[in-house]
Amino acid sequence: MCAFCVENADRSQMAEGFFNKSAPEGYRAVSAGTKPVSQINPLAIDVMKEFDIDISNQKSKEITEDMMRDSFKTVNMGCMDKESSPTLFLPNVLDWNLEDPKDKPIEKVREIRDEIDQRVK
Numbered sequence: 001m002c003a004f005c006v007e008n009a010d011r012s013q014m015a016e017g018f019f020n021k022s023a024p025e026g027y028r029a030v031s032a033g034t035k036p037v038s039q040i041n042p043l044a045i046d047v048m049k050e051f052d053i054d055i056s057n058q059k060s061k062e063i064t065e066d067m068m069r070d071s072f073k074t075v076n077m078g079c080m081d082k083e084s085s086p087t088l089f090l091p092n093v094l095d096w097n098l099e100d101p102k103d104k105p106i107e108k109v110r111e112i113r114d115e116i117d118q119r120v121k
Helices: 010-022 042-049 067-072 104-119
Strands: 002-005 030-033 074-076
Touching: 002 010, 002 067, 010 030, 010 042, 010 104, 042 104
Parallel strands: 002 030, 002 074
Antiparallel strands: none
């Protein structure tokens, strides 16, 4: 699975963490963004720890052609518009249209985390 977001700082990082915790052998998730940032949202790290998932060592990464080509499932977290998304020409891209947790209170970040957990499952 490849989860895409603009900054690759929270939603896509949480999806990567959830998927990798429960993925069948031989499967891994990677997340990336079009404009990666220097650090993951600290609240995203905190709310994932509540599920015993440590994403603190994950890094914000830039989307590559290899990531898109090699992924069996591609997910747009909802922050890229259809006209500028690098996934525009990929078949079967899921658009989860999740609210951006950036600058939101921890309660809202938990709600978004829970939605991501359900969708990954």
